[in-house]
Structure formats: C-alpha cells, structure tokens
Amino acid sequence: MTHPDFDRYSPLRMADAGGSGTNGNANGSVPADQLIVLPVRNFVLFPGVVMPLAIARPASIAAAQQAVREGRPVGILMQRDASVEEPGPTDLHRMGVVANILRYVTAPDGTHHLVLQGEQRFHVEQFAREKPFLIARVARIEESEEQSPEVEARFVHLQGQANEVMELLPQVPAELAAAVRGSNSPAGLADLVAAYADISPEEKQELLETVDIAARMTKISRLLAHRIEVLRLSQEIGKQTRASLDERQREVLLREQMAAIQKQLGEDDGNSAEIAELESAIKDAGMPEDVEQMARKELGRLRRMQDASAEYGMIRTYLDWLIALPWKLPEEKAIDIAEARRILDEDHFGLDKIKRRIVEYLAVRKLAPNGKAPILCFAGPPGVGKTSLGQSIARAMGRKFIRVSLGGVHDEAEIRGHRRTYVGALPGNIVQGIRKAGTRDCVMMLDEIDKMGSGIQGDPSAAMLEVLDPEQNGTFRDNYLGVPFDLSRVVFIATANMLDTIPGPLRDRMEIISLTGYTDQEKLQIARRYLVRRQFEANGVTPEQVAFDDEALSAVIRAYTREAGVRNLEREVGRAIRHVAVDIAEGKATHRRIGVDTLPDLLGPPIFEDEVALRVSVPGVATGLAWTPVGGDILFIEATRIPGRGGLILTGQLGDVMKESAQAAWSLVKSRAVELGIDPALFATSDVHVHVPAGATPKDGPSAGVAMFTALVSLLTGRTVRKDTAMTGEISLRGLVLPVGGIKEKVVAAARAGLTRVMLPARNRRDYEDIPQDARDRLEFVWLERVDEAIANALEPAPEAEAPAPLKAAS
Numbered sequence: 001m002t003h004p005d006f007d008r009y010s011p012l013r014m015a016d017a018g019g020s021g022t023n024g025n026a027n028g029s030v031p032a033d034q035l036i037v038l039p040v041r042n043f044v045l046f047p048g049v050v051m052p053l054a055i056a057r058p059a060s061i062a063a064a065q066q067a068v069r070e071g072r073p074v075g076i077l078m079q080r081d082a083s084v085e086e087p088g089p090t091d092l093h094r095m096g097v098v099a100n101i102l103r104y105v106t107a108p109d110g111t112h113h114l115v116l117q118g119e120q121r122f123h124v125e126q127f128a129r130e131k132p133f134l135i136a137r138v139a140r141i142e143e144s145e146e147q148s149p150e151v152e153a154r155f156v157h158l159q160g161q162a163n164e165v166m167e168l169l170p171q172v173p174a175e176l177a178a179a180v181r182g183s184n185s186p187a188g189l190a191d192l193v194a195a196y197a198d199i200s201p202e203e204k205q206e207l208l209e210t211v212d213i214a215a216r217m218t219k220i221s222r223l224l225a226h227r228i229e230v231l232r233l234s235q236e237i238g239k240q241t242r243a244s245l246d247e248r249q250r251e252v253l254l255r256e257q258m259a260a261i262q263k264q265l266g267e268d269d270g271n272s273a274e275i276a277e278l279e280s281a282i283k284d285a286g287m288p289e290d291v292e293q294m295a296r297k298e299l300g301r302l303r304r305m306q307d308a309s310a311e312y313g314m315i316r317t318y319l320d321w322l323i324a325l326p327w328k329l330p331e332e333k334a335i336d337i338a339e340a341r342r343i344l345d346e347d348h349f350g351l352d353k354i355k356r357r358i359v360e361y362l363a364v365r366k367l368a369p370n371g372k373a374p375i376l377c378f379a380g381p382p383g384v385g386k387t388s389l390g391q392s393i394a395r396a397m398g399r400k401f402i403r404v405s406l407g408g409v410h411d412e413a414e415i416r417g418h419r420r421t422y423v424g425a426l427p428g429n430i431v432q433g434i435r436k437a438g439t440r441d442c443v444m445m446l447d448e449i450d451k452m453g454s455g456i457q458g459d460p461s462a463a464m465l466e467v468l469d470p471e472q473n474g475t476f477r478d479n480y481l482g483v484p485f486d487l488s489r490v491v492f493i494a495t496a497n498m499l500d501t502i503p504g505p506l507r508d509r510m511e512i513i514s515l516t517g518y519t520d521q522e523k524l525q526i527a528r529r530y531l532v533r534r535q536f537e538a539n540g541v542t543p544e545q546v547a548f549d550d551e552a553l554s555a556v557i558r559a560y561t562r563e564a565g566v567r568n569l570e571r572e573v574g575r576a577i578r579h580v581a582v583d584i585a586e587g588k589a590t591h592r593r594i595g596v597d598t599l600p601d602l603l604g605p606p607i608f609e610d611e612v613a614l615r616v617s618v619p620g621v622a623t624g625l626a627w628t629p630v631g632g633d634i635l636f637i638e639a640t641r642i643p644g645r646g647g648l649i650l651t652g653q654l655g656d657v658m659k660e661s662a663q664a665a666w667s668l669v670k671s672r673a674v675e676l677g678i679d680p681a682l683f684a685t686s687d688v689h690v691h692v693p694a695g696a697t698p699k700d701g702p703s704a705g706v707a708m709f710t711a712l713v714s715l716l717t718g719r720t721v722r723k724d725t726a727m728t729g730e731i732s733l734r735g736l737v738l739p740v741g742g743i744k745e746k747v748v749a750a751a752r753a754g755l756t757r758v759m760l761p762a763r764n765r766r767d768y769e770d771i772p773q774d775a776r777d778r779l780e781f782v783w784l785e786r787v788d789e790a791i792a793n794a795l796e797p798a799p800e801a802e803a804p805a806p807l808k809a810a811s
Contacts, residue, residue, distance in 0.1 A: 029070055030066065030070065030072065030135055031128075031135075033137065034128050034135045034136065034137055035073070035074070035075045035098065035122070035135070035136055035137075035138050036063050036066060036067050036072065036073075036074045036075065036133065036134075036135055037063070037074070037075045037077055037092075037096075037124075037127075037133070037134035037135065037136050038055070038060055038063050038064065038067075038074045038075065038076055038077070038133075038134075039057075039059075039060065039077055039078075039079055039087045039091075039092055039134065040053065040076055040077070040078055040079070041078070041079055041082040042078070042082050042201045043076075043078060043201065044078055044097075044195075044201055044204035044205050044208055045076045045096075045097045045099055045116055045118045045195070046097060046118050046191035046192070046194055046195040046204075046208060047097055047118040047119060047120055047121060047143065047187075047188075047191050048117075048118055048188050048191055048192065049117070049118045049191060049192060049195040049196075050102065050115065050116070050117045050118075051115075051116055051118075051195070052113060052114065052115050052116075053076075053113070053114045053115075053116055054111060054112070054113050054114075055112045055113075055114060056111065056112065057085070057086070058132075059086070059131075059132060059133045059134070060133070061112055062132045062133050063133035063134070064101065064104060064112065064114055065104075066133070067101055068101055068104050073098050073099055073100050073101070073119060074098075074099055074101065074116075075096050075097070075098055075099070075122060075124075075136065075138060076096050076097050076098075076099050076116065076118075077092040077093055077094075077096040077124070078092070078093050078096070078201060078205055079091055079092055079093075080092065080093060088130060089124075089127040089130070089134070089136075092124075092134075093205055093209075094123055094124045095121065095122070095123055095124075095205075095208055095209040096121075096122055096124070096208075097118045097119070097120070097121055097122070097208065098118075098119045098120045098121075098122050098138075098140065099116040099117060099118050099119060100116070100117045100119055101114055101115070101116060102115040102116065102117050103115035118191070118195075120140050120141065120142075120143070121140070121141040121143070121208065121211070122138040122139060122140050122141060123138060123139050123141060124136045124137075124138055125137045125138060125139055141211060143187045143213075144187070144211075144212075144213055145185070145186075145187065146213070150214060151186050151213060151214055151217075152186075154186070154214060154217040154218065154221070155186040155189060155217070156303075156304045157221060157304075158186075158189060158190065158193065158217050158220060158221055158224070159180065159181075159183070159189060160304065161193075161221060161224040161225065161228065162180045162189070162193050162224070163177075163180065163181065164228055165197075165224060165227060165228060165231065166180065168228065168231040168232065168235060169231065176196060179192060180192065180193070186213055186217065187213050187216075190207075190213065190216050190217050190220055193220055193224070194207045194208075194216075194220055197220070197223060197224065197227070198227060199223050199227075203223060206219070207219055207220060228260075229260065229261075232257060232260060233257075236253065236257060275299065275302065275303050278299055278302070278316075278319055278323070279296075279299060281323045282295045282296065282299065282319070282322070282323060285322070285323050285325075285327055285328075286327045286328035287322070287327045288327065288484075290483065290484075291322065291327070291483045291484075294322075294482070294483055295319060295322050295323075298315050298318060298319055299319060301315060302315045302316060302319070314420060318420055318480075321427060321431075321435070321480070321481065322481065322483075324435050325431070325434065325435055325481075325485065326434065326435075326437075326438055326439050326440050327440075328440075329440055329441070329489060330439055330440070330441060332369045332441075333397070333398045333399070334366070335362050335363075335365060335366040335396070335397055335398075337359060337362060337363055337366065339396065340358075340359060340362050340396030340397070341355070341359055343392055343395050343396045344358060344359070344392050344396065347388060347391075347392040347395075348385055348388065348389065348392065349522060349525045349526050349529060349530075350518065350522045350525070350526075350772065351385070351389075351515065352773075353770070354378075354389065354513060354515060357376075357513055358376075358389070358392075358393060358396075361373065361374075361376065361393075362393070362396060362397065365397070365491075372470035372471070372488070373470070373491065374470075374510075374511045375468045375470070375492045375493075375494065375509060375510045375511065376492075376493050376494070376510070376511055376513055377449070377493075377494040377495070377496060377507075377510035377511065377512050377513065378390075378493065378494070378495045378496070378513050378515055379495075379496045379497070379498070379499055379512050379513065379514050379515065380497070380514055380515030380516060380517075380564075380631075381497060381515075381516075381517055381563075381564035381565055381628075381629065381631040381745075382497060382564075382565050382567060383563065383564065383565020383566050383567035383568070384515045384516070384517060384518065384564060384565045384566075385515070385565075386495040386515060387403065387445060387447060387495060389493075390403075390443060390445040390493045390495070391445075393443055393491070393493065394442075394443035394491075397443065397491070399439070399441055399442055399443050399491065400437040400438065400439055400442040400443070401442070401443050401445065402433040402434070402436060402437045402442050402443070402444045402445070403444075403445045403447055404429045404430065404433050404444060404445065404446055404447065405447045405448060406429075406446055406447060406448050406449050406451065406452050406460070407447065407448035407451040407452075408451060408452075408453070409429075409452050409453070409460050410452070410453040410454060410455040410457065410460065411455065411457035411458065411460065412457055412458030412459060412460050412462070412463045413428065413457060413458070413479065414428055414429055414460055415428045415429060415430060415460045415463035415464060415467065416428045416463050416477075416478055416479045417431060417478040417479045417480035417481070418479060418480055419479050419480065420480050420482070425480055426480060427478045427480040427481060428463075428478055428479070428480070430444070430467055430476070430478070430487070431478045431480070431481065431485065434485075434487075434490065440486065440487075440489045440490065441489040441490065441491070442490060442491070443490075443491045443493065444490050444491065444492050444493070445493050445494075445495065446464075446468075446492060446493070446494040446495070447494075447495050448495060448496070448497070449464070449494040449495065449496050449502065449506075450496035450497060450498055450499065450501045450502050451497075451501070452464075461502070461503050461506050462503075464506055465505060465506060465509065467487065467492070468492055468494075468506065468509045468510060469509050470488065473486075473487035473488055473490075474486050474487065474488040494510055497629050498629040499512065514744070514770075516564070516631070516632075516744045516745050516748050516770075516772065517563070517564025517565065517631035517632065517745060517748045517749070517752070518564070518565070518566065518748070519748055519751050519752060519772055519774040519775050519778075520554065520557050520558065520751070520752055521774045522772070522774060523557045523566055523569060524550065524553055524554055524557060526566050527553045527556075527557070527566070527569060527570075527573060528550065528553065531566065531569065531570045531573050532548050532553075532573060532577075534570070535570065535573050535574040535577050536577065538574065539574065539577050539578055539581050540581065541577060541580070541581050541584060544591070545584055545590065545591055545592070546577060546580050546581075546584075546591075546592055546593075546594065547591070547592070547593045547594065548573070548576075548577070548594045549593065549594060549595045549596070551595065551596045552576075552594050552595050552596050552598070552599055553573070555596045555599055556569065556572050556573065556576070556599065556603070557569060558608070558754075559599075559606035559607065559608055560572050560599075560603055560606060560607050560608070561607075561608075562608050562752070563631065564631025564632070564745070564748075565631075572603060575602070575603060576594055576599070576602040576603055577594070579601075579602045580592040580594060580602070617720065617723070618720065619714045619715050619717070619718050619719060619720050619721075620638060620639040620640055620641075620711055620712075620714050620715030621636060621637070621638050621639075621711060621714070621720075621721060622636070622637045622707045622708070622710040622711040622714065622721045622727065622794070623635075623636060623637075623707070623721065623725065623726040623727070623755070624636070624637055624703075624704045624706075624707030624708075624726065624727060624728060625703070625707075625726050625727065625728040625746035625747075625749060625750060625758070626699070626701075626703070626704070626728075626746070626749075627701075627703075627741065627742030627745050627746060631745050631748070631749065632742065632744075632745030632746040632747070632748055632749030632750075633749050634726055634749055634750065634753050634755075635692060635693075635694070635699070635704070635707075636692070636693055637690065637692060637704060637707045637708050637710075637711040638690070638691045638692070638693065638711065639688055639689065639690045639691075639708075639711045639712050639714075639715040640688070640689050640691075640715065641682075641686045641687070641688055641689075641715060641716070642686065642687050642688075642689060643685065643686060643687070644685070644686055644687025645684065645685075645687065646683040646684055646685075646686065646687065647687040647688075648662065648663065648666045648687070648688055648690065649687060649688070649689040649690065650662050650690050650691075651689070651690075651691045651692075652691050652692030652693065652694070652699065653697065653698050653699060654692060654699055654700065655698065655699060655700025655701070656700070657700050657701055657702050658692075658699055658700050658701060658702070658704060660702075661701075661702045661704055661705040661708060661730065661731070662690055662704075662708050664705060664731060664732070664733055665705055665708040665709040665712055665731060666688065666690075666712060667733060668709060668731060668733060668735060668787065669709065669712045669713060669716065670683055671733075672735070673716075676713055676716075676717060676791070677717055677798075678713075678716045678717060682716060688712065688715070688716075690708060690711070690712070692704075701740075702730040702738075702740065703728045703729060703730055703740035703741075703742075704728070705729060705730045705731035705738075706727045706728065706729040706730075706731055706737060706759065706784065706787065706790050707727050707728070709731055709787055709790065710727065710790055710791065710794050710795070713791055713795065714795055717795070717798065718798070719795040719796055719797070719798050720795070720796045721794050721795060721796070722757065722794055722795070722796060724755055724756040724757050725755065725756075725757040725758070725759060725782075725793070725794055726750045726753075726755050726757070726758050726759070727758065727759035727760075727784075727790060727794060728740055728743075728746055728758075728759075728760060728761075729759070729760065729761040729764075729784060729790075730761075731787055735786050735787045735788065736785070736786060736787075737761045737762070737784040737785060737786060737787060737789075737790065738761060738763070739761045739763040739764045740761060740764065743760060743764050743767035743770070743771070744767060744770045744771055744772075746758075747760075747771050747775050747779065748771070748772060748775050750775075750779060751774070751775040751778050751779055755779070756778070756779060756780060757779065757780045757781075757782060758779055758780075758781060758782070759782040759783075759784055759790055759793060759794060760781060760782070760783060760784065761783070761784055762783040762784055762785045764783075765783060768781070
C-alpha cells in the first residue's frame with residue numbers, strides 16, 4: 001500500500017536513497033504466509049473499525065514502514081504488561097486483529113501516526129522472527145453470521161442499549177450514531193460497540209477473544225448496562241442542581257430511573273409483563289397460522305420499542321384488534337324449525353310468503369350448516385317490518401344480532417377499513433360489527449343498502465361485492481387487519497326501500513324478497529297485537545287505565561293515516577294515548593276509553609276522506625293505480641274539453657314516458673271515434689286538457705295508459721267511470737293492454753282506498769299469487785286484453801239524454 005502522506009513525510013525515502021540506519025529491512029521481504037506483528041499498549045482494535053494509532057518504538061516504526069512498502073496488512077496484538085519496552089512473544093496476547101494501514105503520517109515534530117482499519121480476527125500459531133520486528137504465522141478466524149431468534153433478539157437489545165448510551169453521552173459524533181443505527185450485522189454491531197465503549201483494555205481484549213457471537217453480545221450488554229446506570233445517575237445528580245427543574249418532569253425522570261433500577265434488580269423488565277400478557281392472548285385467540293405469524297411479528301416489533309413512542313400505541317391497538325376478533329368457530333347450534341315458525345308468527349302478523357321463505361332458509365341451514373347460504377335482501381316500503389324480520393331470524397337461529405347502517409355511507413373505508421398507517425385508523429363496519437357480536441356466526445343486518453353512495457373516497461357498493469359473495473367472503477381482507485378473515489359463517493341480511501339504486505352486480509349477489517304494504521285488516525291486527533301494547537309501555541299506562549276500541553283503530557287507519565307500513569299509525573296511536581295519559585296523570589280520571597267518537601278531540605279532524613266517489617262523479621275522471629318507493633297509491637286522471645283545434649294539453653308535472661302514454665291514448669281515441677260513438681267533428685273544434693292532480697309531485701311511467709284512455713272516452717261520450725273501480729296498464733296503438741309492474745303494491749293501495757274492483761292487464765295474472773289474501777277477498781278482478789274491455793267494464797251505461805253538442809270554435 002502506498003500513500004501520498006507516506007511519500008511526503010517518511011524518512012524511509014532517505015534510507016533508500018543511500019543513507020543507513022536501523023530502520024532498513026536487512027532480511028528482505030516478509031514471506032507471503034507470514035504476518036507483520038505490531039505490538040501495542042492499552043489498545044484493542046476490532047474488525048470493521050477505523051482508529052488512529054501513534055507509534056514511537058523503532059521496531060514498531062520499522063514494522064509499519066515495511067508493511068506500507070509491501071502493501072500488506074499488519075497484525076495488531078496488545079501487550080499483557082504495558083510497562084514492557086521491548087515486548088517479546090511471551091509478552092503479547094495470542095488473539096489480535098489483522099488491520100489495513102489506510103494512512104501513514106510523519107508529523108513535523110517527528111512522531112509517527114497510523115490510521116488503521118480492522119479486517120479480521122487472528123490467532124498466533126508461531127512467531128517466525130523477532131528482529132528487527134516481529135513476524136508470525138497466524139490462523140485467521142472466520143466470523144459466523146448465523147441468524148437465529150436468539151441472536152436477533154440480542155442484536156435488537158444491544159442496538160437499543162447503544163442508542164441509549166449515545167443519548168446519555170454529550171457530543172456523540174453523528175457518524176458513529178448513524179453507524180450504530182444503520183448496522184444490520186450482529187457481529188459488526190458487537191465489534192463497533194466494543195471498540196467505542198468506555199471500558200478497560202483488558203475487557204476489550206476479553207471481548208475480542210470471545211469468538212461466539214451470542215456470548216460476545218451478552219458480555220457487551222452486561223458492560224453497557226452498568227455504564228448506562230452510571231450515566232443515568234450522573235445525569236440525575238446534574239439535574240438536581242437545577243433550581244428550575246419542573247416537578248412533573250422530575251416525577252417522570254424518577255419513575256424512569258426507578259424502572260431502570262428495578263430492571264437491574266430483576267424486579268421488572270420494562271414492559272415485559274404487558275408483552276407476556278399479549279403473547280398469552282395471541283396463543284389463546286385461536287388464530288389461523290398465517291395470522292398468528294403476523295401477530296407474533298408485530299409483537300416482536302413492540303418488544304423492541306419504547307412504550308412512549310407513537311408507533312408503540314399503534315401496534316398495541318392493532319394487536320388488541322387481532323386478539324379481540326372471534327377467530328374460533330363456535331359450535332353449530334341446532335335450529336328448531338317449529339320454534340322458528342312460532343317466533344316468526346309471534347313477532348309478525350301476516351307476511352305468510354315471507355315467513356315461508358325464511359323457514360325454508362333456516363331448514364337449509366340446519367341440514368347443511370357449512371353450505372353457502374344465499375344473501376337475503378328484504379325490499380319494501382318503510383315501516384313494513386324489514387329490520388324486525390332480521391331480529392326474528394336471529395332469535396329463531398339462537399344467534400347474536402348486529403345491525404350495520406349503510407345509509408349515507410360514501411367511503412369505501414367504511415366497509416374495508418383504513419390502512420393502519422393513518423392516525424386514528426380503524427377496521428371497517430363489517431369487522432367492527434363482528435367484534436361487537438363476539439362470534440363469527442352472528443346475524444348481520446345490512447340496513448338501507450340502497451342508500452350507499454360513491455364519492456372521492458371510493459365506491460362502498462363495490463367493496464360490498466366481496467362481503468356478499470359466498471364464493472369470496474371466506475377470505476375477506478380488511479385494510480386495517482391486513483390478513484384474511486372468514487365471513488362465510490355470518491348470516492347477512494340486507495334491507496332496501498327500492499332496488500333501482502342498487503348496482504346490478506351487487507343486486508345479482510342477493511336474493512330479493514319483496515315486502516308489500518299492509519291492508520287495513522292487517523294493520524288492525526298489527527295495531528291490536530303490537531302497537532297499542534308498545535305505546536302503553538312507552539307512555540306509562542296500563543290496559544286497566546286505557547282501553548282502545550277496535551273501531552277507533554280502524555278509524556285511525558282509514559282517516560288519519562295512509563301509508564304502506566305502520567310507523568305513522570303507531571305515532572297516531574301514541575298521540576291519542578298521550579292525550580288520555582295527561583288526564584290520568586292529573587288525577588281527573590282513573591280509566592279512559594278511546595272510541596270513534598273521541599278521536600276528533602284527541603287527534604283533530606280526519607286528515608283523509610273518501611274522495612273517490614266525489615272525484616269520479618262527473619265524466620272525464622278515472623281512477624288509476626301508481627307505484628311509489630313507499631308503496632302503492634291511487635291517482636286521478638282528469639280530462640276536460642275546451643274550444644280549440646283538436647290539440648292535447650298535459651299538466652301535472654308528468655314525465656316524458658307518461659306524456660307519451662297520454663299522446664298514445666289520445667291518438668287511439670281519435671282512431672276509434674266512430675266505434676266508440678264519438679262525433680269526429682269534436683276533434684276539429686275542441687282541445688282536450690288532461691291533468692293529473694298533485695302537480696307538485698313528479699309522475700312518470702306507462703302504466704296510466706288505460707286510465708287516460710278511459711278518462712278521454714268518458715269525457716267525449718258523457719259516460720262517467722264507475723266509482724268503485726281503479727285500473728292500471730299500458731296501451732298500444734293497436735288497442736292492446738300491456739303488462740306493468742308493481743301489481744301487488746297497486747292492488748293493496750286500491751283495497752286500502754276502499755275500492756272494490758280493479759282492472760289489470762291479463763298478462764299480469766302471474767302476479768295474482770303475490771297479492772295478499774285479504775286484498776284478494778275484498779276486490780273483484782277484471783283482466784283486460786284490449787282497451788275495448790276496459791271501456792265496457794269501467795264506464796257507466798250511457799245516459800238517456802243525447803251527448804252534449806260540439807263546442808263551437810272560438811271566434
């Protein structure tokens with residue numbers, strides 16, 4: 001090795017130029033299999049460490065210069081006794097370090113300095129020569145790089161101790177701190193810490209001679225622990241001299257010192273009790289193998305951290321979630337089908353078809369507990385008992401019931417969870433619900449699944465695809481957990497008011513079960529069995545104090561509520577009971593009866609009236625049936641004739657499809673004027689205005705075609721439409737009556753409005769079985785193939801008087 005500083009300062013150049021001296025090498029080059037030995041006092045060099053060394057003895061100078069001249073390393077051996085001036089082989093330790101000379105500098109004051117880099121341990125086998133410097137045959141010792149859990153644990157512990165020492169020491173070089181933190185080799189870290197540790201040369205030599213890495217790291221840790229305690233106590237003494245030391249800071253410092261003292265005494269090992277508790281909980285949680293490996297990996301990271309760090313709390317929360325989740329599958333509970341049927345009948349009146357499907361679902365779960373059950377979705381208007389059906393299913397199966405509200409959810413993370421790198425991250429609602437239930441076989445109600453929306457945070461309905469797919473939810477992966485979780489044993493039940501807003505792929509994963517509105521008789525039974533009793537309890541009265549007549553309940557249903565469900569009915573019942581409760585609370589009465597005659601005083605005048613007979617009493621008015629997201633309803637089609645030129649005026653906030661349906665009805669009437677007994681001259685002198693009341697409410701759809709056609713024919717022939725009849729159906733220009741949807745809801749609405757006849761498209765006979773039995777018993781059904789049948793069945797006989805003369809055109 002040749003170095004510029006050597007060429008500049010070394011006196012060896014003068015000797016080579018012809019001078020003489022003792023520094024020359026009379027015996028020539030050193031054999032290749034031998035090593036130049038450099039004895040040192042109170043100095044131990046370690047492999048991988050760069051350190052300066054000052055030399056002054058002639059033999060040492062000669063040895064260093066020979067090594068530089070030949071570009072060879074030297075062997076650094078520490079003397080056993082530092083007072084020996086000319087050490088021989090017996091005065092030196094047998095274990096040393098092979099070192100490269102990075103720099104050789106001769107200072108102006110005549111002193112010689114080396115910059116050495118340790119390379120490898122060696123053991124002296126035999127000294128080959130002593131003059132003019134020592135030469136020896138050596139055996140190099142290869143460093144073991146074994147990676148076992150024990151070595152890794154000791155490595156982490158030693159690195160933490162070294163960092164702590166550097167924090168306690170003032171003015172630690174940044175390069176040294178970076179080297180300690182960046183070290184990834186246990187052997188390299190052990191030698192680096194030993195080289196710079198504040199320990200005696202004899203202790204360093206002992207560490208150098210300890211070849212086994214685990215034993216070496218243990219010795220260094222013990223030495224550092226003692227040094228750390230000394231530094232802490234020294235720091236405490238210095239801090240006690242400061243008069244401005246805050247009391248709270250002093251308490252924290254004392255607690256840290258006490259913890260360190262307890263650790264030294266073996267009374268406490270930092271957070272070892274907490275780590276041991278977590279380790280035991282992980283073992284007992286019954287996690288799958290890959291999940292347990294992840295948990296133990298995070299526990300290892302937690303063990304190496306200070307409990308005051310922010311990441312410590314994050315990992316601790318993550319482990320708490322993993323431990324708290326029900327990984328173990330509970331024993332399958334036997335399903336009693338008879339008991340399930342009894343529970344459904346006890347909790348719900350009517351809904352026979354729905355109950356039958358639920359019993360079938362439970363029977364299949366009983367026969368095939370591990371099968372992939374379908375995802376049920378109860379769709380229907382508000383207040384018909386969708387959520388309570390889910391609770392009844394949970395009771396029938398003997399399982400926990402959890403409700404997850406999806407209304408207004410527009411962030412995918414609400415379903416899948418946030419990644420745990422974010423502050424305040426949590427799992428999604430699905431995993432949170434399962435943890436709350438404490439079991440993997442709970443019944444989870446996904447309420448208002450049709451009201452999820454998408455935003456800049458993603459589409460939650462897309463995340464629900466995996467949750468509700470029996471083929472995929474066995475390995476559901478929450479972003480927070482980062483490990484798969486089995487959802488296949490969870491009984492998912494969804495609810496929705498309308499299906500149009502549910503994406504097609506998500507709707508395809510569910511079995512839709514439609515719930516229609518209740519008839520008046522069903523509402524009466526529900527009020528008698530459930531609502532009145534519940535309102536008695538809510539308002540603090542008893543059946544002995546208040547009696548609610550069935551006639552009064554029927555009157556509330558007809559005159560004060562008009563809805564598909566029973567929520568508003570329960571409100572009105574509660575309002576009436578509260579009025580009576582005031583008198584009972586004031587002591588004015590001990591018993592009150594709520595009858596039909598008392599309703600106006602309690603609830604005010606009736607809100608709804610039987611307007612069908614009133615509106616259909618003149619020609620040009622027909623009663624139609626409409627479907628709405630909250631159930632069926634009736635609507636009126638009104639038509640009148642004014643002077644004009646055969647035009648058609650449409651009002652009532654109609655949609656494009658409904659306007660086209662009205663145009664088709666008008667064209668059909670014109671084309672069949674003679675057959676219908678209408679004077680064709682009327683079209684040349686008159687305009688017809690068609691209006692659908694409740695103009696503030698948007699209306700659309702083709703199902704009002706029959707009603708519009710009937711209203712136009714009624715107007716132009718002077719024949720009134722039957723008061724007890726409502727109709728629905730789409731028409732074609734050929735006079736055909738085409739099928740429409742929502743038959744069940746529309747028929748229930750007709751029965752609720754007090755009508756006795758409904759005219760439906762003949763091709764909707766397939767929907768007859770879906771109509772509640774009570775509505776079928778109360779209504780007469782007329783099935784239409786063509787519009788001629790609608791006119792024949794809907795219009796009253798023609799009056800004896802002639803039809804009104806055509807209106808004259810406006811002048």
